[in-house]
Amino acid sequence: MRHTFAIFIGLIFFALLGSCEAPPATEAATEDTSEETVEQEAAEYAIVIHGGAGTITREDLTPAQDSAYRAALNAALDIGEKILQEGGSALDAVENTIHYLEESPLFNAGHGAVFTNEGRNELDASIMHGAERLAGAVGGVTNVKHPISAARSVMEDSPHVLLTGKGAEQFATEQGLEIVDPSYFYTERRWNALQAAIQREEEMGEAQVELDHDEKKGTVGCVALDKDGNIVAGTSTGGMTNKRWNRLGDSPIIGAGTFADNATCGVSCTGHGEFFIRWAVAYDVSALMAYKGISLEEAATEVVNNKLVEVGGSGGLVALDRYGNVSMPFNSEGMYRGYARPGERVVAIYKE
Ligand code: ASP
Numbered sequence: 001m002r003h004t005f006a007i008f009i010g011l012i013f014f015a016l017l018g019s020c021e022a023p024p025a026t027e028a029a030t031e032d033t034s035e036e037t038v039e040q041e042a043a044e045y046a047i048v049i050h051g052g053a054g055t056i057t058r059e060d061l062t063p064a065q066d067s068a069y070r071a072a073l074n075a076a077l078d079i080g081e082k083i084l085q086e087g088g089s090a091l092d093a094v095e096n097t098i099h100y101l102e103e104s105p106l107f108n109a110g111h112g113a114v115f116t117n118e119g120r121n122e123l124d125a126s127i128m129h130g131a132e133r134l135a136g137a138v139g140g141v142t143n144v145k146h147p148i149s150a151a152r153s154v155m156e157d158s159p160h161v162l163l164t165g166k167g168a169e170q171f172a173t174e175q176g177l178e179i180v181d182p183s184y185f186y187t188e189r190r191w192n193a194l195q196a197a198i199q200r201e202e203e204m205g206e207a208q209v210e211l212d213h214d215e216k217k218g219t220v221g222c223v224a225l226d227k228d229g230n231i232v233a234g235t236s237t238g239g240m241t242n243k244r245w246n247r248l249g250d251s252p253i254i255g256a257g258t259f260a261d262n263a264t265c266g267v268s269c270t271g272h273g274e275f276f277i278r279w280a281v282a283y284d285v286s287a288l289m290a291y292k293g294i295s296l297e298e299a300a301t302e303v304v305n306n307k308l309v310e311v312g313g314s315g316g317l318v319a320l321d322r323y324g325n326v327s328m329p330f331n332s333e334g335m336y337r338g339y340a341r342p343g344e345r346v347v348a349i350y351k352e
Contacts, residue, residue, distance in 0.1 A: 040323045040325075041323070042225075042229065042322060042323045042324055043225065043323060043324025043341045043342060044227060044324075044341075044342050045081075045084035045085065045224070045225060045226055045227060045324070045341070045342065046084075046224070046225045046320050046324030046325075046326060046339065046340070046341045047077060047080040047081055047084060047093055047097065047222065047223070047224040047225075047320075047339060047340050047341075048222070048223050048224075048318040048319070048320050048326045048328065048337070048338070048339035049073065049076055049077060049080070049097060049101070049220070049221065049222045049223075049318060049337065049338055049339070050219075050220065050221045050222075050268065050270055050316065050317070050318045050328070050335055050336060050337045051069065051072070051073060051076075051101060051106070051107050051218055051219075051220050051335075051336030051337070052107060052108055052217035052218035052219045052220065052270050052335065052336055053217060053270045053271055053314070053315045053316040053330045053332045053334065053335035053336075054217035054314075054315075054332050054333065054334065054335075055332065055333045055334070056217070056332070056333055056334030056335070056336070056349060056350065057333050057334060057350060058350055061349070066349065068106060069106060069336055069349060070347050070349070072100075072101070072104050072106050072107075073336060073337070073338045073347045074338070074345075074347055075100060076097050076100045076101050076104075076222075076338075077097070077338055077339070077340045077345065077347070079093075079096050079097050079099075079100050080093040080094070080096065080097035080222060080224055080340070081093075081340040083096060084224060084226055084227070087227055088226070089226050089228075089230065089232075090129075090224035090225060090226040090230045090231060090232035091127075091129060091152070091230070091232045093222070093224040093226065093232070094127065094148075094222045094223070094224050094232045094233065094234040095127070095148055095149060095152055095234065097222045097224075098125075098146075098148040098220055098221075098222050098234050098236050099146055099148065099149070101220035101222075101236070102145075102146055102147065102148065102220065102236055105187045105189075106218065107218035107219070107220045107336075108190070108217060108218030108219050108220075108237055108238045108239075109123070109125075109147070109218065109219060109220040109236040109237050109238060110123065110145065110146065110147065110185065110236065111184060111185055111187065112185070112187045112189075112190060112218065112238075113185050113190065113237070113238025113239075114190050114193065114194070114218075114238040114239060114240065114241040114243075115190055115191060115193070115194040115238075115241060115242070116239075116242070116243050116244065116247075117194075117198070117242050117243065117244045118244075119191075119194065120142060120182065121142060121182060121185035121186070121238055122139075122140040122141070122142055122238070122239060122243070122246070123138075123140070123141050123142070123144065123147040123185070123236070123237070123238055123239075124137075124138065124139045124140065124141075124147065124236070124237050124238075124239055124248055124249060124251045124252035125137065125138055125147035125148045125150065125151040125234070125235060125236040125237070125251065125252060126138075126151050126162075126234065126235055126251060126252045126253070126254055126257060126258040127148060127151045127152050127155060127232065127233070127234040127235075127258065128155075128232065128233050128234075128254055128258050128259055128260040128266070129155065129230065129232050129260060130230060130231035130232060130233075130260035130261045130262035130263075130266055131230050131262050133260070133261060134155050134156075135155055135161050135254045135258075136150075136151045136152055136153065136154030136155025136156070136158070136160075136161060136162075137151050137154060137161060137162040137163070137252040137253070137254060137258075138150045138151050138154060138162070138163050138164065138168040138172070138252060139162065139163075139164040139165070139168065139248045139252040140164050140165045140168070140246050140248065141164075141165070141168050141169050141172065142169065142182050142185075143169055143179050143180055143181070143182055144168075144169060144172045144177055144178070144179060144180075145177070145178040145179065145180045145184065146177065146178065147236050148234050148236045149177055149178075150163075150168060150171070150172040150175075150177055151234065151236075151252070152234075153171070153172065153175045153177060154168075154171065157175055158171065161254060162252060162253075162254070164246075164248070164252075165246065185238070190238075190241070193241050194241055194242060197241050197242040198242065201242065217270065218336070219235065219236070219237035219238075219251060219270040220235070220236050220237070221233070221234065221235040221236070221257075221258070221268025221269065221270060221317075221318060222234050222268060222318075223260070223266035223267065223268050223318055223319060223320050224266075224320075225266070225320055225322065225324050229262060229322060230262060231260045231261070231262050231265065231266035231320065231321075231322060232260055232266060233258050233259060233260040233266035233267055233268045233282070233319075234258060234268060235251045235252075235257045235258045235268045235269065235270075236251065237249065237251040237257075237270075239251070239273070240272075240273065248273075249273025249274070249276070249277070250269055250271075250273040250274075250276035250277045250281070250282075251269075251273065253277055254282075255280050255282055255283035256269070256273075256276050256277040256280055256281060256282060256283070257269045257270075257273070257276055257281075257282060258282055259282035259283045259285070259286055261286050261290075262322060263290070263322070264286040264289040264290050264296075264321065264322070265285060265286055265289060265296050265299075265319050265320060265321045265322070266319060266320055267281075267282035267285050267286065267300075267317055267318070267319040268282070268317060268318055268319075269281050269282050269315065269316070269317040270315050270316060270317065270335065271308075271313060271314050271315010271316060271317075271330075271332070272313050272314050272315055275308060275311060275312070275313025275314075275315070276308075276313065276315065279303070279307060279308060279311070279313060281303055281304075281308070281313075281317065282317065284299075284303050284307070285299045285300050285303050285317070285319055286299075288302060288303070289321070295321075295325070296319055296320070296321040296325050296326075296327050297325065297327045300317060300319050300327040300329050301327070301329050303317075303329075304316055304317060304329040304330060304331055305329055305331055308331060309331050313331075314331060314332045315330065315331065315332060316328070316329055316330025316331065316332060316335040316337075317329065317330075318337055318339070320339075324341055326339045326341070328348075333350070333351065334349050334350045334351065335349070336349055337349075
């Protein structure tokens, strides 16, 4: 900005001196060579993931749990990174990385998803491709092994963006996706979390949806940038423990839990979905970059650590831009997260 202003003042000065060579001020502004407009070289590829945000402190996890989560995050990154290293697409990297996280019982997605008040697992997922803003999502599916693949199929094989419930299941079946008995998603840990939530509800006498407490969250998400400059973002979740009435959170909502645009960034969110929907969190990060011309880090931090904090929306997000810059802000105690770029690997859990 200061540079632009200095150039502007300089132009006025030369104009006053009677120079006819001076370009109009607007043209000068587009030729601004200040830091913001210097083209950064894009990374060959980049991938960033999360496994949920919440009350996750060092004291909460045993050393064995800590290393199990780190190992799972690394294994997930290995899958996506290999695809990207071999020249594969961001779309395949995101889908396959999320497959791994959906199969892991550690995370609140696929096998290991949280339970609804009725004792069911209702799964939500979405995916978005940044080239043409194509997107697909499913909400409240109960028998699709990999909801993220159902979301991809909605994007690629249907004229729609969001399918829910029985219709989404019928579509997934017709597309030949893997269908499982709903008991596949059961884990004792999440079942116990539901029982605890119901008991707390009885004690408090009002409906409680649980984001934190003992079950430590675990929505999963992945954003990848491939060698062609395509950015893809995906998110998969069981939602919130003890949810009712076919509640959908932000995860299957494009613009809320997931967003991607090759011109700006890709974003996958985790946190209290109702806030993420109302604050259009994933889209807001992209819009701030587009309209304000600010960096990914500035935009993501503004949304998560200012806007959401002001209103009490807990959670975080992972994002990357077209250069492969990564941002992983959260306003909770911790967030399972990590990223990989050529020669670089980071996996983290707590506020470090
Ligand atoms: N955002 C998810 C939801 O509200 C939950 C989470 O990320 O933990 O459904």
